[in-house]
Amino acid sequence: MTFKSIIAGASVATLLLLAGCKTTEPLYYHGDYNTVVYSYFKAEDVTLEEQISAMQNLIATAHSKGKPVAPGVHGHLGMLYFETGNTALGAEHLNTEKQLFPESAKFMDFLLNQSQEGRNEAAQ
Amino acid sequence: MKLLSKLAVIAAIIGLGGCVSMPDPYDYSAFKAADPKSVIILPPVNNTPEVIAPYSVMSQLVTPIAESGFYVFPVAVTEQTFRANGLTVAQDVHSVDPAKLHDIFGADAALYVSISDYGTSYVVISSETRVTVTAQLVDLRSAQVLWTGSASASSAETQNNNNGLIGMLVQAAVNQIFETVTDRGFDIAAITANRLLHAQGYNGLLYGPRSPNYGQPVASQKK
Numbered sequence: 001m002t003f004k005s006i007i008a009g010a011s012v013a014t015l016l017l018l019a020g021c022k023t024t025e026p027l028y029y030h031g032d033y034n035t036v037v038y039s040y041f042k043a044e045d046v047t048l049e050e051q052i053s054a055m056q057n058l059i060a061t062a063h064s065k066g067k068p069v070a071p072g073v074h075g076h077l078g079m080l081y082f083e084t085g086n087t088a089l090g091a092e093h094l095n096t097e098k099q100l101f102p103e104s105a106k107f108m109d110f111l112l113n114q115s116q117e118g119r120n121e122a123a124q
Numbered sequence: 125m126k127l128l129s130k131l132a133v134i135a136a137i138i139g140l141g142g143c144v145s146m147p148d149p150y151d152y153s154a155f156k157a158a159d160p161k162s163v164i165i166l167p168p169v170n171n172t173p174e175v176i177a178p179y180s181v182m183s184q185l186v187t188p189i190a191e192s193g194f195y196v197f198p199v200a201v202t203e204q205t206f207r208a209n210g211l212t213v214a215q216d217v218h219s220v221d222p223a224k225l226h227d228i229f230g231a232d233a234a235l236y237v238s239i240s241d242y243g244t245s246y247v248v249i250s251s252e253t254r255v256t257v258t259a260q261l262v263d264l265r266s267a268q269v270l271w272t273g274s275a276s277a278s279s280a281e282t283q284n285n286n287n288g289l290i291g292m293l294v295q296a297a298v299n300q301i302f303e304t305v306t307d308r309g310f311d312i313a314a315i316t317a318n319r320l321l322h323a324q325g326y327n328g329l330l331y332g333p334r335s336p337n338y339g340q341p342v343a344s345q346k347k
Contacts, residue, residue, distance in 0.1 A: 027191055034183045039305040040200050041179035071190050072198030079201045103162040103195035106230025
């Protein structure tokens with residue numbers, strides 16, 4: 001048993017241990033997303049403006065951590081903006097959702113068209 | 125020699141312990157063939173007296189599906205879309221033609237969920253909060269069932285074992301405003317959702333295309 005082989009054995013053991021303990025790195029930054037969505041459903045205690053600001057914080061935190069935001073985050077924020085009457089930012093975030101997640105394109109386009117129709121009707 | 129026989133006994137116990145509770149591995153062949161990329165969570169059918177249960181469960185189902193590698197449609201936005209189209213009852217949403225759901229949302233698959241336990245019941249010694257959920261993943265292009273599962277989690281688990289599992293999974297809300305929103309059921313629902321769906325769990329979903337493990341076998345497929 002040479003010193004070298006002990007070192008080699010120890011490093012193999014360490015690697016195995018590390019592999020065993022390694023928790024998978026999350027794909028996305030979720031932050032408070034689930035809680036904000038839950039607060040929206042409950043429709044009490046937390047105002048739409050507070051929900052929007054929480055979503056903005058979440059997106060800023062994800063950026064500062066260099067992590068992608070969870071699917072749905074921009075879609076949800078877009079809806080919150082539409083509900084407060086800010087259609088420009090609403091549309092912007094639906095488009096961001098579409099860009100980040102092309103799987104959402106059909107639904108985002110559906111929502112964008114509906115809001116456009118709504119505005120056209122209101123203008124008439 | 126004595127040591128060897130001791131080791132053999134320990135190994136046998138560990139072996140037995142590992143086998144006891146594992147159900148048969150799920151047959152993923154339909155799931156694999158359909159290869160869905162996106163999942164819409166339909167409003168859950170609520171078989172409990174807790175009115176808040178579907179909203180709580182729906183909010184918590186998103187994370188494990190997203191982390192398994194699928195696109196998950198924003199649940200509040202899809203719920204509002206159903207409402208705007210006159211579908212305010214979960215059972216009605218569940219009976220919509222899958223092809224129509226595929227048409228509007230562009231989702232490859234839908235998760236049909238029902239909740240059988242939600243909230244606190246008082247058992248002999250202490251109260252426990254339990255959340256139990258059953259779910260089916262259905263391909264919206266073929267209406268074929270790709271996966272079914274059920275899972276349960278209880279607050280009593282933290283009292284009975286000290287592995288801190290529940291403490292680990294329940295993330296405290298960062299923002300103080302939202303502390304009033306969360307409740308025990310919401311916290312436990314996160315664990316139920318994780319057990320039910322996460323591809324890392326036993327008989328959960330497969331890994332989706334957005335996961336680095338896409339195409340790799342899940343736990344119950346490994347021998």
